[in-house]
Amino acid sequence: MGDWLGEFEQLVLFAVLQLEDGAYGVTIRQAIEDRTGRQVSAGAVYTTLERLEGRGLVLSAWGDPTPERGGKRKRYYRLRPEGRAALTRSWQALRAMARGSGRKLEST
Amino acid sequence: MGDWLGEFEQLVLFAVLQLEDGAYGVTIRQAIEDRTGRQVSAGAVYTTLERLEGRGLVLSAWGDPTPERGGKRKRYYRLRPEGRAALTRSWQALRAMARGSGRKLEST
DNA sequence: GCCATAAAACTCACAATGTGATTAATATTG
DNA sequence: CAATATTAATCACATTGTGAGTTTTATGGC
Numbered sequence A, B: 001m002g003d004w005l006g007e008f009e010q011l012v013l014f015a016v017l018q019l020e021d022g023a024y025g026v027t028i029r030q031a032i033e034d035r036t037g038r039q040v041s042a043g044a045v046y047t048t049l050e051r052l053e054g055r056g057l058v059l060s061a062w063g064d065p066t067p068e069r070g071g072k073r074k075r076y077y078r079l080r081p082e083g084r085a086a087l088t089r090s091w092q093a094l095r096a097m098a099r100g101s102g103r104k105l106e107s108t
Numbered sequence C: 001g002c003c004a005t006a007a008a009a010c011t012c013a014c015a016a017t018g019t020g021a022t023t024a025a026t027a028t029t030g
Numbered sequence D: 001c002a003a004t005a006t007t008a009a010t011c012a013c014a015t016t017g018t019g020a021g022t023t024t025t026a027t028g029g030c
Helices: A007-022 A025-036 A042-054 A081-098 B007-022 B025-036 B042-054 B081-098
Strands: A058-062 A075-079 B058-062 B075-079
Touching (some): A007 A025, A007 A042, A007 A081, A007 B007, A007 B081, A025 A042, A025 B081, A042 A058, A075 A081, A081 B081, B007 B025, B007 B042, B007 B081, B025 B042, B075 B081
Antiparallel strands (some): A058 A075, B058 B075
């Protein structure tokens, strides 16, 4: 039953999943850039997180300010079971579709 | 270098890639439904194909009418090198992002 | 205390993608 | 010719993607 994730939403959810306790705007953005080589704007990340939270796929909690220069409080995100399920569905669908395409794609 | 594919665009491109000579609206739709279990509307497929062609990722050619009931001519699609490259990029990015998430996703 | 600087979050208008209900075009069958 | 089958196309609207710019709150140096 419907409720699929866009591509960027998937990237963000994977980042949240893997960063575990350390997932907030900056690290999420960094994780995506590091892993995919794709440049990401901060705004895109925050907007997407907000929408994902609105859909109940993710939840956020404020951290405490840290004693470093610019140590503003962070907003940490975690996956909710619904988010994990949605990510699993979308990812499985793509994998199923990609199956067998290996040598038909570019090798570079 | 920007120019990323949406999720549905990826599904459509994978279908075109795998159907080889037999890729047209109906078979593309069928392939996606069969492989992913996700229900797809015909309109979504045609609209997406049109946009992909406009971006130069795919090209189309008319087939001949076939001698069967309702044997209307088909519009066949093929991937252009640009399309193959774009699909490779997007797919690799997602895979890179997903790497290591295996056991953190749902098993069902 | 005050100003410069740093880190993080947020806003928001606009662009790109996703979707489904509906309509059109052509063919065969009876 | 009317009914039906197959495919394509249209199109308004919903959802997602994006980036330039702004705000908030902290520290460091003077």
